[in-house]
Amino acid sequence: MSTQTYRPLYQRPKSLSPVRNSYCPGCHHGIIHRLLAELIDELQIQERSVIVAPVGCSVLAYNFFEIDAIQAAHGRAPAVATGIKRVHPEMVVITYQGDGDLAAIGTAEIVHAANRGERITTVFVNNANFGMTGGQMAPTTLIGQKTETTPEGRDPLRNGFPIRVAEMIASLTGPVYVARVAVYTPPLVAKARNSMKKALLAQIEGRGFGFVEILSTCPTNWGLTPVQATKWLEENMVPYYPLAEFVGGPQT
Amino acid sequence: MTYELLCAGFGGQGVMLMGQLLAYAATIEGKETTFFQSYGPEMRGGTANCQVVISNTPISSPVLSSPQVVIVMNRPSFEKYEPMVHSGGILFVNSSLIDLVSQRADIETHYIPASQIAQEIGNTLVANLVMTGAYVERLHPIASESIEAVLKKTLTGRKEQYLALNLEAFKRGAAVITKTKEQTT
Amino acid sequence: MERVLMKGTEACAEAAIKAGCRYFFGYPITPQNEVASYMSKRMPEVGGVYLQGESELASINMVMGASAAGARAMTSSSSPGISLMQEGISYMVGCQLPGVIVNFVRGGPGLGGIGPAQSDYLQATKGGGHGDYNLVVLGPSSIQELVDLMKDAFEIADRYRNPVLILADGIIGQMMEAVQFKFEIDPTTLPDKTWALDGAKGRTKRLINSLDLVPERLEQHNWNLQAKFAQAAETELRWEEFLLDDAETVLVCFGTVARIAKKAIENARQKGIKVGMIRPISLWPFPQAPFQKFMAGAKRFLVVEMNAGQMLQDVRLAVCCQRPIRFSGKPGGTTFNPEMIEKLIWDLEEEGSK
Ligand SMILES: Cc1ncc(C[n+]2csc(CCOP(=O)(O)OP(=O)(O)O)c2C)c(N)n1
Numbered sequence: 001m002s003t004q005t006y007r008p009l010y011q012r013p014k015s016l017s018p019v020r021n022s023y024c025p026g027c028h029h030g031i032i033h034r035l036l037a038e039l040i041d042e043l044q045i046q047e048r049s050v051i052v053a054p055v056g057c058s059v060l061a062y063n064f065f066e067i068d069a070i071q072a073a074h075g076r077a078p079a080v081a082t083g084i085k086r087v088h089p090e091m092v093v094i095t096y097q098g099d100g101d102l103a104a105i106g107t108a109e110i111v112h113a114a115n116r117g118e119r120i121t122t123v124f125v126n127n128a129n130f131g132m133t134g135g136q137m138a139p140t141t142l143i144g145q146k147t148e149t150t151p152e153g154r155d156p157l158r159n160g161f162p163i164r165v166a167e168m169i170a171s172l173t174g175p176v177y178v179a180r181v182a183v184y185t186p187p188l189v190a191k192a193r194n195s196m197k198k199a200l201l202a203q204i205e206g207r208g209f210g211f212v213e214i215l216s217t218c219p220t221n222w223g224l225t226p227v228q229a230t231k232w233l234e235e236n237m238v239p240y241y242p243l244a245e246f247v248g249g250p251q252t
Numbered sequence: 253m254t255y256e257l258l259c260a261g262f263g264g265q266g267v268m269l270m271g272q273l274l275a276y277a278a279t280i281e282g283k284e285t286t287f288f289q290s291y292g293p294e295m296r297g298g299t300a301n302c303q304v305v306i307s308n309t310p311i312s313s314p315v316l317s318s319p320q321v322v323i324v325m326n327r328p329s330f331e332k333y334e335p336m337v338h339s340g341g342i343l344f345v346n347s348s349l350i351d352l353v354s355q356r357a358d359i360e361t362h363y364i365p366a367s368q369i370a371q372e373i374g375n376t377l378v379a380n381l382v383m384t385g386a387y388v389e390r391l392h393p394i395a396s397e398s399i400e401a402v403l404k405k406t407l408t409g410r411k412e413q414y415l416a417l418n419l420e421a422f423k424r425g426a427a428v429i430t431k432t433k434e435q436t437t
Numbered sequence: 438m439e440r441v442l443m444k445g446t447e448a449c450a451e452a453a454i455k456a457g458c459r460y461f462f463g464y465p466i467t468p469q470n471e472v473a474s475y476m477s478k479r480m481p482e483v484g485g486v487y488l489q490g491e492s493e494l495a496s497i498n499m500v501m502g503a504s505a506a507g508a509r510a511m512t513s514s515s516s517p518g519i520s521l522m523q524e525g526i527s528y529m530v531g532c533q534l535p536g537v538i539v540n541f542v543r544g545g546p547g548l549g550g551i552g553p554a555q556s557d558y559l560q561a562t563k564g565g566g567h568g569d570y571n572l573v574v575l576g577p578s579s580i581q582e583l584v585d586l587m588k589d590a591f592e593i594a595d596r597y598r599n600p601v602l603i604l605a606d607g608i609i610g611q612m613m614e615a616v617q618f619k620f621e622i623d624p625t626t627l628p629d630k631t632w633a634l635d636g637a638k639g640r641t642k643r644l645i646n647s648l649d650l651v652p653e654r655l656e657q658h659n660w661n662l663q664a665k666f667a668q669a670a671e672t673e674l675r676w677e678e679f680l681l682d683d684a685e686t687v688l689v690c691f692g693t694v695a696r697i698a699k700k701a702i703e704n705a706r707q708k709g710i711k712v713g714m715i716r717p718i719s720l721w722p723f724p725q726a727p728f729q730k731f732m733a734g735a736k737r738f739l740v741v742e743m744n745a746g747q748m749l750q751d752v753r754l755a756v757c758c759q760r761p762i763r764f765s766g767k768p769g770g771t772t773f774n775p776e777m778i779e780k781l782i783w784d785l786e787e788e789g790s791k
């Protein structure tokens with residue numbers, strides 16, 4: 001064997017723990033984790049970052065990142081993050097939340113953290129249902145979408161309309177970066193990575209609150225194969241949830 | 253010696269201030285004191301009251317069952333608290349606003365035209381200090397100098413312009429008692 | 438040392454600052470609003486943070502975050518707000534995070550009223566949120582004691598890595614008394630918390646967590662917590678014995694009621710009645726020892742509370758059917774006065790002599 005060293009082209013980011021994650025095949029949580037870990041490496045913030053894990057499928061996120069971590073109560077991650085950030089303003093505090101966690105039970109916490117312009121970064125994974133508890137309706141479930149608790153499909157007269165969270169957050173004055181992205185094609189992954197980086201930089205540079213909503217699949221609860229799920233996301237979610245930078249993009 | 257006092261009147265008549273002033277004065281004299289006020293919506297418009305205890309020894313209850321001394325600044329307070337004065341106790345009545353006379357023979361009553369005196373010297377708002385003056389002169393739970401010291405300490409900056417008026421009100425209240433004493437002796 | 442006249446709520450806030458607390462999160466509710474206004478003024482002066490949360494739910498979780506970051510942090514509220522905080526308190530216990538919560542109790546249930554009450558005793562001392570746990574609960578009966586207990590509360594919280602609750606009431610919050618601050622702790626001199634989240638620099642990552650999906654491990658975690666509670670139950674007992682040596686009638690009261698009862702006892706004693714009082718200061722752990730100590734001389738116990746009979750349950754356990762126990766309560770925000778309690782003492786005395 002040659003002793004020549006090879007230049008790695010692709011490897012596990014330092015900030016991603018060398019453990020098997022707990023996500024289903026085809027679930028986008030895994031991709032999003034990797035992007036976040038890559039950015040923590042790239043921005044050299046591993047030693048001063050802390051992730052606030054939610055309650056949801058990503059509850060174990062604290063096991064998947066090689067950074068300090070705390071597990072918050074369902075929906076309260078932005079409040080916990082606020083407490084940490086106020087004590088350690090020099091740290092990079094990241095909340096990682098699903099759409100049940102952030103847009104249902106934790107609506108107040110995210111809206112007010114955003115509105116205060118907390119110097120934190122929120123990664124919001126919108127998969128149009130409650131994954132962890134078995135696929136119930138989320139505030140982001142689409143009209144007509146069948147879930148465990150909307151067997152006939154979501155009826156807006158009974159259950160209201162899906163919330164466009166990024167737009168709602170963007171309507172506030174506090175946030176300095178708000179975008180919606182997706183990760184179902186390589187170019188979109190690159191864009192998503194770029195948006196997450198901007199949201200982190202907003203915090204690192206002390207400018208304010210950064211928020212990235214990521215459209216994501218839940219093949220398991222949608223009852224689809226990973227490929228079908230990606231297609232479903234593109235055909236149904238993207239038209240209702242436009243991919244865009246709402247605050248802090250080039251045009252604003 | 254322990255002095256128990258209940259002051260009552262409309263919110264805005266400075267009833268709480270009267271109690272706090274006495275508690276402050278007691279504190280700078282190194283005495284024990286408790287000040288307890290009714291709080292909440294009651295304070296907006298209705299009758300408010302505060303209870304003050306001053307003592308040389310640790311105070312057990314800040315809540316009074318039947319106070320030795322009561323100051324009433326308005327009619328509803330007279331109606332409510334006159335019957336509660338402890339037998340052998342003292343009642344101070346703001347006679348400018350209360351045209352009632354106590355029928356109780358077991359208490360000592362002082363009718364002080366506090367609002368009127370306050371108006372005479374320039375501002376009805378200092379009726380509370382007139383009453384305080386009368387109370388301190390009659391019972392001496394603390395020295396009048398201590399009240400003056402507290403007023404000087406707290407009425408500073410923009411409020412300093414009211415210092416003279418407050419001191420005057422306090423003296424005028426005390427004078428009412430001195431005069432009655434002279435008349436009775 | 439200088440004595441200053443202060444309102445209970447404000448003294449509580451100042452005591453927290455002097456105990457090294459630099460982070461306060463809260464949401465307004467009567468009768469404790471002055472804690473927040475005082476903190477909003479004072480915290481910036483001492484380089485601390487006052488932040489008004491959007492709810493009590495958010496506030497307690499902010500406390501949790503600040504505590505996880507290694508700081509002495511607190512919140513204060515009154516009954517309805519404390520109910521909302523139960524989730525966060527349970528998480529803090531599970532995560533083994535210190536923190537101080539002050540409850541200026543008002544009448545309930547529901548929105549209740551704003552009058553002083555003691556009706557959150559059971560919620561405070563028997564857990565309050567979900568899971569097997571206890572908080573050390575301290576019940577001051579004067580503003581000076583509130584001040585002194587604030588310091589103890591932060592120390593106990595750090596010692597056991599568990600929240601501590603101060604159970605005060607509207608009277609303690611709203612009255613004024615002369616107090617002394619006999620301590621001044623510079624938070625930068627406190628020992629480092631080796632578990633706090635401050636960045637994995639030159640060390641492996643740290644995790645603060647209450648989740649464990651392996652039941653056997655979670656059981657072990659619970660036994661570890663129980664061991665801490667057992668230790669606290671032995672070490673953190675506090676009570677006052679008032680005129681008990683020859684007492685035949687033994688009152689048991691805490692907080693404000695105990696103060697009012699003292700006056701009643703003094704008055705009854707002047708008329709020759711042998712009456713005294715056990716005043717639990719630590720409400721959890723509940724002091725059982727004084728009950729055994731004075732059981733021989735005691736003929737009867739009288740529990741007086743501003744609720745419908747909550748500490749009464751703990752007194753029953755302590756007296757263990759050895760003596761009759763009478764109870765008198767006032768739920769909903771009304772108060773006893775000394776005369777009322779003296780009458781209760783006389784009634785018992787007359788019954789006893791029949
Ligand atoms: C107070 C509370 N209520 C309910 C739950 C149960 N629960 C756990 S995860 C979850 C929904 C998670 O959905 P989402 O945030 O969309 O994340 P996903 O699992 O889809 O990633 C719920 C309701 C809980 N843990 N706590």
Ligand code: SF4
Pocket residue numbers: 022023024026027028029057127131132217218219220221
């Ligand atoms: S249940 Fe859905 S969201 Fe959860 S891991 Fe599986 S695919 Fe992902």
